[in-house]
Amino acid sequence: MYKIITTSLVLLFTTIFYAQEKPTAENTGYTGTLTNYTGSTTIQTDNTVIENKLISGTIRIYANNVTIRNCKITTGGFYGIDIKEGENILIEDCEIEGMQSAAILGRNFTARRCNIWNSGADGIKPYSNFLIESCYFHHLGYVEDAHADGIQLVREGGGIITGNNFDMGPASGYKNSQCIIIQSNDAAVDDIVIDGNWINGGGYSVQIRERNYGPPTNISITNNLFGRDAQFGTHIIDGDNSVTNNVFNCNRYEDTNELVEGTTCDETLSTNNIELSNNIISYPNPITNELYVLENQGANYELYSNTGKLIMKNTITSNNFNVKTNNLTSGIYVLKIFTKEGVTTKKIIKN
Known part of the structure; x- marks a missing residue:
């Protein structure tokens, strides 16, 4: 059963490299x-x-x-x-x-x-x-x-x-x-x-x-x-x-998956942890005001900026939870959802 979140986020179902x-x-x-x-x-x-x-x-x-x-x-x-x-x-x-x-x-x-x-x-x-x-x-x-x-x-x-x-x-x-x-x-x-x-x-x-x-x-x-x-x-x-x-x-x-010279990879900003992604969140793409989310009561979530700063965190207390994003600026964010099965990391784009 799918639930609706009213939001201005565009959620990418999984990391671009592995799914798109x-x-x-x-x-x-x-x-x-x-x-x-x-x-x-x-x-x-x-x-x-x-x-x-x-x-x-x-x-x-x-x-x-x-x-x-x-x-x-x-x-x-x-x-x-x-x-x-x-x-x-x-x-x-x-x-x-x-x-x-x-x-x-x-x-x-x-x-x-x-x-x-x-x-x-x-x-x-x-x-x-x-x-x-x-x-x-x-x-x-x-x-x-x-x-x-x-x-x-x-x-x-x-x-x-x-x-x-x-x-x-x-x-x-x-x-x-x-x-x-x-x-x-x-x-x-x-x-x-x-x-x-x-x-x-x-x-x-x-x-x-x-x-x-x-x-x-x-x-x-x-x-x-x-x-x-x-x-x-x-x-x-x-x-x-x-x-x-x-x-x-x-x-x-692309050919070796090695990091480009002069850069590191802060996994807080990465979206490669996708093992549980398909069981947690789905969505229409693109979206403007509605985001469809599978029931997941009892999970916790954390939202990070693209520089790794923790923006907000909370517990999902019902099957229809609402992440308030009206005060966020445009850009890419990283959403982490913590369940008993493990951690799911999602890339979020706000227009």
């Missing part, structure tokens, strides 16, 4: 038969839904609650989707290719299971309030002098990058550069979670760089699997972590 399928061209992008899109490419009406369409040109958004789902977007313009204004933009199960600059530009969006490739330059250029999950980035930088990044963020922040595959090793005809680059070119950058991705290629695969507005702060890079195709190394992070509160934890090489 690695994003590829076969499990991202559109499926089924598409028909030509004949509507306006400038979206100005709230709650617009574009679904199951072949789209030629750039979609420009000036509205709230816009959904673009199961589509293929091909454009020679600068962007595939240019979010000018609006909140709660959902881009899901889309293939986006051909653009000169990036597949998606803007803020206040979720990009999920998108196949992003054949860009003149970058994959996604986000600003703030974004979730990029389970997308496939590959074959970027067809422009001759391209400096192509999978994700390029140069201001603002407040976003989550999780479960994506950055397949950016050497590719003929493409100038793959950094898989993820975050640097303060245009404004200060703060509060980014990079967790549970497959990351391969580039100069440094992940760069966190200080530019005009100081070093980026509160950048969490955890539980990622790195490939061996980076030219200079897996990562470079500017600034003093004791000041910037940046975290680099439990990142490993």
Whole structure:
């Protein structure tokens, strides 16, 4: 019997590496038969839904609650989707290719299971309030002098990058550069979670760089699997972590599962203890307000920040318990549930 918890958490059923399928061209992008899109490419009406369409040109958004789902977007313009204004933009199960600059530009969006490739330059250029999950980035930088990044963020922040595959090793005809680059070119950058991705290629695969507005702060890079195709190394992070509160934890090489050089693995932050996971918690994914939990009266739970700080703990005194999370900031947390059978560790993402 399932019970409901009202919460703003998105709960990942188990650790990404052991349960989530690695994003590829076969499990991202559109499926089924598409028909030509004949509507306006400038979206100005709230709650617009574009679904199951072949789209030629750039979609420009000036509205709230816009959904673009199961589509293929091909454009020679600068962007595939240019979010000018609006909140709660959902881009899901889309293939986006051909653009000169990036597949998606803007803020206040979720990009999920998108196949992003054949860009003149970058994959996604986000600003703030974004979730990029389970997308496939590959074959970027067809422009001759391209400096192509999978994700390029140069201001603002407040976003989550999780479960994506950055397949950016050497590719003929493409100038793959950094898989993820975050640097303060245009404004200060703060509060980014990079967790549970497959990351391969580039100069440094992940760069966190200080530019005009100081070093980026509160950048969490955890539980990622790195490939061996980076030219200079897996990562470079500017600034003093004791000041910037940046975290680099439990990142490993995909081929050997060995820890990346210069990092340790604090098991408090890890989610590899999953033996009991399937017996304790289930959920719809994604969720916004409701989380379904198996009956588990009498267990105890502890909630930790991604830096290992204990946030709260309590005893589950009924079969329908409610974890209050309204005061938590966006990011990744670790939930531990203690039962007579053992300890279950779950990764929690709060939007």
